[in-house]
Amino acid sequence: MSLDLDRRGLLGAGLVGAASIGLGTGASAASPAPLAPGRSMADFTGAMKAFRGVVGAEWVFGDEDAVAPYEKAYIPDPAHRYKPVGAVCPQSLEEVQAIVRIANQYRQPLWTVSTGKNMGYGMTSPATPGQVVLDLKRMNRILEVDAELGTCLLEPGVTYQQLKDYLDDNKIPLWIDVPTVGPIASPVGNTLDRGVGYTPYGEHFMFQCGMEVVLPSGEVMRTGMGSIKGSTAWQAFKWGYGPYLDGLFTQSNFGIVTKMGMWLMPRPPVYKPFMVRHGDMADVPRIIEAMRPLRVSNLVANCNLMMSASYQLAMFKRRNEIVPDGAPLDDDSVKKAAKANGLGMWNTYFALYGTDQTIAGVEPIIRASLTASGGEVLTAAEMGDNPWFHHHQTLMQGGLNLDEIGLLRWRGSGGGLAWFAPVAAARGVEAQRQTALAREIVSRHGFDYTAAYAIGWRDLHHIIALLFDKADAAEHQRADDCYKELVVRFGAQGWASYRTGVNSMDLVAQQYGEVNRRFNATLKHAIDPNGILAPGKSGIF
Amino acid sequence: MTRSMLIMLAAALPLPATPALAQQGGAPAVALPVRQALGKVLPQRSPEQVYAKVCGYCHGRNVGPIILGRGLPAEAVRYIVRHGQNAMPAFRPTEITPAELDALSQWVSQSPARKEEHGQ
Numbered sequence: 001m002s003l004d005l006d007r008r009g010l011l012g013a014g015l016v017g018a019a020s021i022g023l024g025t026g027a028s029a030a031s032p033a034p035l036a037p038g039r040s041m042a043d044f045t046g047a048m049k050a051f052r053g054v055v056g057a058e059w060v061f062g063d064e065d066a067v068a069p070y071e072k073a074y075i076p077d078p079a080h081r082y083k084p085v086g087a088v089c090p091q092s093l094e095e096v097q098a099i100v101r102i103a104n105q106y107r108q109p110l111w112t113v114s115t116g117k118n119m120g121y122g123m124t125s126p127a128t129p130g131q132v133v134l135d136l137k138r139m140n141r142i143l144e145v146d147a148e149l150g151t152c153l154l155e156p157g158v159t160y161q162q163l164k165d166y167l168d169d170n171k172i173p174l175w176i177d178v179p180t181v182g183p184i185a186s187p188v189g190n191t192l193d194r195g196v197g198y199t200p201y202g203e204h205f206m207f208q209c210g211m212e213v214v215l216p217s218g219e220v221m222r223t224g225m226g227s228i229k230g231s232t233a234w235q236a237f238k239w240g241y242g243p244y245l246d247g248l249f250t251q252s253n254f255g256i257v258t259k260m261g262m263w264l265m266p267r268p269p270v271y272k273p274f275m276v277r278h279g280d281m282a283d284v285p286r287i288i289e290a291m292r293p294l295r296v297s298n299l300v301a302n303c304n305l306m307m308s309a310s311y312q313l314a315m316f317k318r319r320n321e322i323v324p325d326g327a328p329l330d331d332d333s334v335k336k337a338a339k340a341n342g343l344g345m346w347n348t349y350f351a352l353y354g355t356d357q358t359i360a361g362v363e364p365i366i367r368a369s370l371t372a373s374g375g376e377v378l379t380a381a382e383m384g385d386n387p388w389f390h391h392h393q394t395l396m397q398g399g400l401n402l403d404e405i406g407l408l409r410w411r412g413s414g415g416g417l418a419w420f421a422p423v424a425a426a427r428g429v430e431a432q433r434q435t436a437l438a439r440e441i442v443s444r445h446g447f448d449y450t451a452a453y454a455i456g457w458r459d460l461h462h463i464i465a466l467l468f469d470k471a472d473a474a475e476h477q478r479a480d481d482c483y484k485e486l487v488v489r490f491g492a493q494g495w496a497s498y499r500t501g502v503n504s505m506d507l508v509a510q511q512y513g514e515v516n517r518r519f520n521a522t523l524k525h526a527i528d529p530n531g532i533l534a535p536g537k538s539g540i541f
Numbered sequence: 542m543t544r545s546m547l548i549m550l551a552a553a554l555p556l557p558a559t560p561a562l563a564q565q566g567g568a569p570a571v572a573l574p575v576r577q578a579l580g581k582v583l584p585q586r587s588p589e590q591v592y593a594k595v596c597g598y599c600h601g602r603n604v605g606p607i608i609l610g611r612g613l614p615a616e617a618v619r620y621i622v623r624h625g626q627n628a629m630p631a632f633r634p635t636e637i638t639p640a641e642l643d644a645l646s647q648w649v650s651q652s653p654a655r656k657e658e659h660g661q
Contacts, residue, residue: 059635069623072631089635091582124633137635140583157635161594162577169576184636220574316603354592387603390654392634408628415628471627 018480034538035084036109036130036535044085047106047132052090055096055363059089059138070116070133074408074417075266075503076468076480082125082502084111087133092213093220093258099134100256100327103532107148110134111534112256114189119181119405120419120465121193122502125535134256143195143259144235148174150264151209151235156257156417157190161400162372164189165488167264174264175398177201182400188260192250194501196454196461198395201265202303203456209244210261221245221255235261251499252520253534254527265398269335272363273393275383276375277344281308281331283374284453285428287348289371292426294350302396304455306348308336311465312388315403316408319448319450330447342386346454348375412452412469416479418503420464420486423496426455434462435494441489442466445477445482460481487511502536509539588648591641595632596649599660605629610654615646622646 002096035044052060061067062085070084090096103110111126112134116287124133139159145303156161167174176182177197179190191204201207210224225231225239237416238246249255278287287306294300313322322337323329335345352359352366367377383389391403402533408415424430431453439449447466454461468479480503487497487504491511500508509517520540524531536539575584586594600607605628608618619642625631637645 058639061634069633071630072625087633093558099576115636116633120644135633135635137633138582141580143579143580162583165594166577166640184630374601402600403604405599405601405628405630406603413624413627505646541564 001444005203020323033083035085036107036128039107041111043106043108047108048086048088050102050130050261051099053297053534054095054102055088055090059091061088062086068334073123073125074415075122075125076416076418076470076476076483076500077150077503078473078477078480081129082122082127083129084124084126084131084133086175087124087135089135089138091138093214096134096136096139096214096256096258097218097220100214100216100532103132104216104218104530107530108132109532109533109535111537112136114183114186114192115159116189117181117184117186118193118195119188120417121499125502126534127456127502127505131534133387136256136258139258140167145170145172145174145264146473147174150174150266151234151261152264152528153210153235153261154188155258155259156186158186158188158314160187163519165455166401172271173267175199175201175267176264177204177207177398178395178400180395180404181402182398183402184340187262188257191260191262192257194250196303196456197398198302198303198349199265199398200301201263204224205247205250207263208246208260209236209263209264210259211249211257212259213249213255213257214268215255216530216533217427224261235263248523251538253537253540254267254523256533266476269355270359271351273354273361273380273383273389273390275378275392275398275527276348276350276370276373277378278348278373278375279335281345281435282345285432286373287346287375287432288426288428288453288455288460290346290369290375291350292428292458294366294369295426295455295457296455296466299366300350301353302351304348304350305395306455307388308345308449308451309334309345309347310448310475311407311452312343313337313341313346314448314450314465315406316387316468317410319410328443341388342383343388344376345391349387349396351396353453359500395485398402407467408449411448412472412475414469414471414476416466416470416476418466418468418479418483418501419499420466420483420490421484421497421499422462422464424460424462424488424495424497426458426460430495431460431462433493434460434490437489438462438464438486439492441485442482444483445478445485447479447482462495505536506539585638585640588641588645591613591637591645595637596645599629601655601660603660605660607658607660608649609652609653609658613650617648618646618649619643 048062051064070087109131111131113124114136116124138155141155146155160178164176177199179195191208194205196202210226213221223245225237226234323333369376451464469475487507496511497508524540574590577583602609622632
């Protein structure tokens with residue numbers, strides 16, 4: 001354990017005495033960016049020079065202007081802590097291997113990103129200082145698509161947009177399943193962070209199948225059936241033989257995934273989206289209670305989004321269109337604005353997929369249950385071109401949009417967003433308690449409860465968008481304080497995050513317990529003795 | 542153009558366009574869309590494609606301000622793409638290549654307004 005704590009202390013907290021550079025990372029001569037602890041300027045410049053020898057000078061970034069695109073982040077960071085010192089951008093497996101060997105030689109930490117667009121989780125920001133971003137966006141080959149099996153094999157830099165365009169261009173009747181910022185996000189990156197989408201294939205890691213991984217030693221390992229010479233089942237059979245390894249490379253820093261297999265849903269003959277409108281904030285438990293049996297039985301097969309009116313309004317409206325600047329966002333004002341836009345206080349979106357006959361069979365059962373919960377069950381016939389209905393209608397068939405970036409303009413223009421995503425079992429009473437706790441905390445810090453529940457097969461992801469004006473220094477600091485209080489107080493109730501941003505990875509890792517941390521650290525030290533891969537990712541050092 | 546001038550221009554983005562500026566230049570000829578082949582990296586895209594696949598999801602759709610038909614200086618467009626402006630994310634050279642950005646910034650600067658776009 002002492003080794004674990006030493007590495008955490010060195011990399012995470014104690015920067016006193018660390019070497020620094022005056023270029024890059026938003027640093028100035030007065031406030032230079034720190035190098036990774038224990039590394040000298042000679043180590044850093046040696047590594048950067050060697051990286052240039054691998055990928056060419058045009059794909060290594062170290063000066064202030066060139067690093068700037070890697071610094072943009074929405075998360076709270078009042079201490080300017082989550083800044084990289086450079087970036088290197090390979091285009092092949094062999095280049096990744098060479099970079100990893102150089103990183104070992106100079107003990108230069110690498111923070112790997114696929115497309116770097118996870119929005120409110122930190123984008124390309126590393127969790128600890130002194131890291132060079134290993135930017136895999138140039139590795140964007142679609143390697144295989146099997147239209148019969150409904151599988152594909154992708155490199156990490158492929159975006160959902162590229163995959164969809166490829167399927168459309170080649171008239172392959174398979175769907176993709178997108179997170180809310182699909183056009184610029186990566187299927188590989190999102191799956192490795194265990195993100196979710198909104199078709200029946202929405203639990204992304206469940207539909208992952210086979211990986212190619214560069215280990216911290218520079219060796220290449222294939223998981224599942226991928227290491228069997230001549231196997232045709234790498235993208236068809238998830239488990240391979242022996243311990244299941246793929247999970248080790250999600251939300252972790254044990255390897256660099258350079259190829260990933262994924263299952264794609266056949267386009268159904270009929271797709272029918274629904275919205276269920278409930279009128280009161282207090283309707284939370286009855287919605288969850290009505291939806292759970294439909295999800296557990298798989299009568300409703302897609303991951304539902306149960307959206308609060310305030311979250312929905314924040315996508316396309318400005319806060320001062322609802323209440324004056326400085327005034328609390330009260331329920332009466334929200335309800336009035338929601339009603340004017342065809343929304344309820346909670347708006348739950350689900351869809352049916354099948355044939356006319358199968359949908360006609362299950363729709364009355366679902367309608368009866370949701371109507372009994374006090375909801376109005378609505379379809380395209382009633383909602384027409386309502387922009388919110390259109391947004392979810394698009395998402396639930398794997399369609400692409402960036403509407404949720406509108407959230408960043410809800411409150412001022414500074415662009416501040418941090419996702420807080422605690423998990424609970426899908427029970428109404430838990431959601432009721434979570435909503436009450438979240439509202440108490442965010443309102444005390446002067447923020448709004450702009451939240452949604454993603455209703456999974458048996459779980460709830462409570463997705464709280466903490467929106468703040470990053471251009472306002474006092475508000476920025478309050479957002480940082482608020483986020484930490486959310487993590488700590490939810491954790492005390494047994495609700496920990498399923499995923500978190502670089503601003504809180506260590507805090508959340510602590511909640512999952514010392515035995516779990518020590519196990520992860522033991523693995524980490526065994527396979528990455530120089531600590532070169534993403535120190536601090538998910539609180540693992 | 543200095544960095545501070547670019548920032549001032551960026552800050553002025555939500556203001557109405559100047560029609561006289563918007564009419565300078567003229568949009569270049571429309572290029573055929575490039576398609577990505579299996580096993581190959583994404584080839585260089587035309588400005589129209591980059592706009593359709595990235596910028597246009599927000600700009601002109603109520604999420605970001607309208608940028609076409611406003612005669613925005615190409616240099617300001619390049620700066621904002623690389624740094625992100627307020628709610629806008631930054632786009633790295635690995636996402637929009639230097640060659641794509643050079644063409645895109647000229648194209649945005651010279652393109653006429655689109656009637657179907659709306660935004661604030």
